[in-house]
Amino acid sequence: MMNSKCIGLALYCCLILSIIVSTMGAYSPPLKVGYYRRSCPQAESIVRNAVKKAVSKNPGLAAGLIRMHFHDCFVRGCEGSILLDSTPNNLAERTHPANNPSLRGFEVIDKAKSKLEAVCPNNVSCSDILAFAARDSAFRAGGIYYAVPSGRRDGRESVFDDVTNNLPLASFTATELVDNFARKGLSLDEMVTLSGAHSIGVSHCSSFSDRLYKFNATHSQDPSMDPKYASFLKRKCLKSSSQDPTVNLDSTPRHLDNQYYKDLKYKRGLLTSDQTLLTSPLTSKNAWYNAKFGTTWRAKYAAAMVRMGSIEVLTGTEGEIRKICRVVN
Structure with missing residues (x-):
C-alpha cells in the first residue's frame, strides 16, 4: 500500500507528464527556408516561372500579387483565405470592396498550383505559393530578392466581414x-x-x-x-x-x-x-x-x-493542403 508521499509523487509526475504532452500537442513547427527541398524540389521554380510568364505579359500583376499576399496575411494570418471563393452560405474575403476589383493575379496562383499538383500532389500549400509569388513579383518589378521561409498550411475559412476589421484604410492617419x-x-x-x-x-x-x-x-x-x-x-x-x-x-x-x-x-x-x-x-x-x-x-x-509572411501562420497538422486554391478539400 502506497504512503502519502508516494501518492503525492505519483500525482506530481502525472501532472508534469500531462503538461509535457499538452505542450507537445500544441507545438507548431516554425517556417523554414527550403521547406520543400526534399518533398518537392521544383516548388519554388514552378511558382517563379508562372510569375515570370504572367508579369512579362502584364506588368501590373506584380503589384496585384504583392498586394494579395498583404491582404491575405492581415486577415486571419498568412493562410490563403484570400484565395477562397464564396459559397452559397458564405461571402468570402475576395468579394469585399477592399479586395474586389483591386486584387489581381488569382489566375497566376491557380496555374502554379495546377502544375504543382501534377508534379508533387498534396504537398505545396496555396499560402506558400502566394508567399513565393509575392517574392518573385518583387524581384520582377524591382530586383528585390529574399529567401521565403515556408511550411505554411491553408486555412478552411474565409469571411467577408473579417476584412473590414483588419485591413488598413486609405484614409488612415x-x-x-x-x-x-x-x-x-x-x-x-x-x-x-x-x-x-x-x-x-x-x-x-x-x-x-x-x-x-x-x-x-x-x-x-x-x-x-x-x-x-x-x-x-x-x-x-x-x-x-x-x-x-x-x-x-x-x-x-x-x-x-x-x-x-x-x-x-x-x-x-x-x-x-x-x-x-x-x-x-x-x-x-x-x-x-x-x-x-x-x-x-x-x-x-x-x-x-x-x-x-509569418503573421499567424498555420503549420504542422493545422489547417490543410488544398488541392485547389479556390476551395477547401
Missing part, C-alpha cells in the same frame, strides 16, 4: 496605421517600409476622391496635396463621373523602388495613408530616410516581407 500594423506584430518602421509597395500599381479614384472634392468643412481640396498634382488627378477623376477609373500610385508604377517616398516630399502621395507618412511627426523621419537611402530601403523591405 499615421497613428491609425501604426496601431493597425502593431496588432499584427509589425513595428512602426516596418509599416513605413512596407508602405513602399505602393511604388507599383494603381488605385481607383474612389479611394482618394475625397481629397480632391470634399476634404473637410474648411477645405474642399486637401491642402497637403500639391496643387498641380491635384489638378492632374481631377482630370482623371471627374467629380460628376459615374465611372471609377484608376490612377498610378506613384510616378514609377512599374518599378518597385523608393520613388514612392520621393514623391511624398513633393506632396504627391496619392492616398491619405501615403502622404501622412511624411506629414506626421510620428513617421516622417522614417519616410525621409527611405527617400534618401534606396538601397537600404530595399533591404528593409525584403526583411519586412519575411516578417509579414
Whole structure:
C-alpha cells in the first residue's frame, strides 16, 4: 500500500507528464527556408516561372500579387483565405470592396498550383505559393530578392466581414496605421517600409476622391496635396463621373523602388495613408530616410516581407493542403 508521499509523487509526475504532452500537442513547427527541398524540389521554380510568364505579359500583376499576399496575411494570418471563393452560405474575403476589383493575379496562383499538383500532389500549400509569388513579383518589378521561409498550411475559412476589421484604410492617419500594423506584430518602421509597395500599381479614384472634392468643412481640396498634382488627378477623376477609373500610385508604377517616398516630399502621395507618412511627426523621419537611402530601403523591405509572411501562420497538422486554391478539400 502506497504512503502519502508516494501518492503525492505519483500525482506530481502525472501532472508534469500531462503538461509535457499538452505542450507537445500544441507545438507548431516554425517556417523554414527550403521547406520543400526534399518533398518537392521544383516548388519554388514552378511558382517563379508562372510569375515570370504572367508579369512579362502584364506588368501590373506584380503589384496585384504583392498586394494579395498583404491582404491575405492581415486577415486571419498568412493562410490563403484570400484565395477562397464564396459559397452559397458564405461571402468570402475576395468579394469585399477592399479586395474586389483591386486584387489581381488569382489566375497566376491557380496555374502554379495546377502544375504543382501534377508534379508533387498534396504537398505545396496555396499560402506558400502566394508567399513565393509575392517574392518573385518583387524581384520582377524591382530586383528585390529574399529567401521565403515556408511550411505554411491553408486555412478552411474565409469571411467577408473579417476584412473590414483588419485591413488598413486609405484614409488612415499615421497613428491609425501604426496601431493597425502593431496588432499584427509589425513595428512602426516596418509599416513605413512596407508602405513602399505602393511604388507599383494603381488605385481607383474612389479611394482618394475625397481629397480632391470634399476634404473637410474648411477645405474642399486637401491642402497637403500639391496643387498641380491635384489638378492632374481631377482630370482623371471627374467629380460628376459615374465611372471609377484608376490612377498610378506613384510616378514609377512599374518599378518597385523608393520613388514612392520621393514623391511624398513633393506632396504627391496619392492616398491619405501615403502622404501622412511624411506629414506626421510620428513617421516622417522614417519616410525621409527611405527617400534618401534606396538601397537600404530595399533591404528593409525584403526583411519586412519575411516578417509579414509569418503573421499567424498555420503549420504542422493545422489547417490543410488544398488541392485547389479556390476551395477547401
